[in-house]
Ligand SMILES: C=CC1=C(C)c2cc3[nH]c(cc4nc(cc5[nH]c(cc1n2)c(C)c5CCC(=O)O)C(CCC(=O)O)=C4C)c(C)c3C=C
């Protein structure tokens with residue numbers, strides 16, 4: 001029997017510093033997130049990052065936490081329930097880090113008699129630190145604990161017209177009663193090195209601005225290409241004109257170069273250049289989370305207003321939008 005596993009990133013169990021520390025430890029010790037040799041990663045994560053970051057992150061999580069829990073988890077649970085109502089196949093939810101784990105999700109499906117699992121990583125664009133790490137871990141768990149299960153997955157859907165329509169319509173609807181000067185498409189960043197590592201041709205991605213527009217088999221796994229392509233498709237769908245939109249990358253961690261331009265700098269530059277009313281869309285995230293609600297919705301807004309902007313609109317993610325539920329159900333049932 002077929003079953004579905006929706007997989008998102010995950011959140012700490014609570015906003016207590018100890019829970020945030022445990023979650024960050026699991027997240028950042030993933031070799032596809034901090035991709036240094038093991039001992040260096042251990043030193044960076046345990047010796048440096050986990051000494052200071054958990055307290056700072058816990059304070060940020062406290063600002064966005066809901067009574068029901070982490071927004072990312074609650075919104076993912078709502079999505080799972082709505083999708084379940086649209087299909088006869090069992091639909092489970094799992095998180096790559098923290099709870100509910102991928103192992104628990106596979107077990108839930110296994111106990112319901114599922115033999116064929118369709119995994120849906122809830123990331124529109126492929127990245128080593130998101131889609132790939134989910135697939136690698138699920139494969140390992142399947143071999144070890146569920147040898148009779150068969151796993152398949154839906155690849156990154158950044159250019160699927162059904163998805164672009166849902167995203168485009170949600171932006172249009174949210175901004176319909178608002179006056180805006182510019183729309184910023186802000187994607188979660190990754191270190192530039194990750195783009196080179198994921199280049200299956202080992203020679204295409206130069207991160208010089210042109211490679212992502214030149215057709216290549218590398219694009220199947222190029223996060224940067226897929227981000228720019230998402231912007232391009234939404235721009236086309238919404239009929240935006242040159243100068244009305246821009247793409248940038250947020251959430252940089254550490255000193256290595258990450259994908260640029262950086263969102264925080266872009267927001268400040270816009271305000272200095274006279275943009276008064278800014279809308280920010282965050283299409284790397286299906287569900288609103290710390291990075292959209294706090295980093296963009298709070299910090300980004302403050303930066304913009306301090307630099308002279310007047311109106312700031314953080315456009316919600318597609319979350320459990322009914323049209324998005326219909327698209328997922330269609331992909332599952334086809
Ligand atoms: C598109 C999705 C994401 C990519 C790519 C990604 C890469 C990535 N992230 C970090 C470090 C952190 N990310 C954190 C939070 C966070 N990241 C994503 C998504 C992607 N990350 C989400 C949805 C969230 C929010 C989770 C939530 O509970 O709401 C954090 C934790 C918060 C903090 O301390 O800032 C860290 C750390 C790296 C190093 C990385 C690239 C390889």
Ligand SMILES: [Fe+2]
Pocket residue numbers: 188251
């Ligand atoms: Fe992240």
Ligand SMILES: [Fe+2]
Pocket residue numbers: 204205206207211212213222224225
């Ligand atoms: Fe590229």
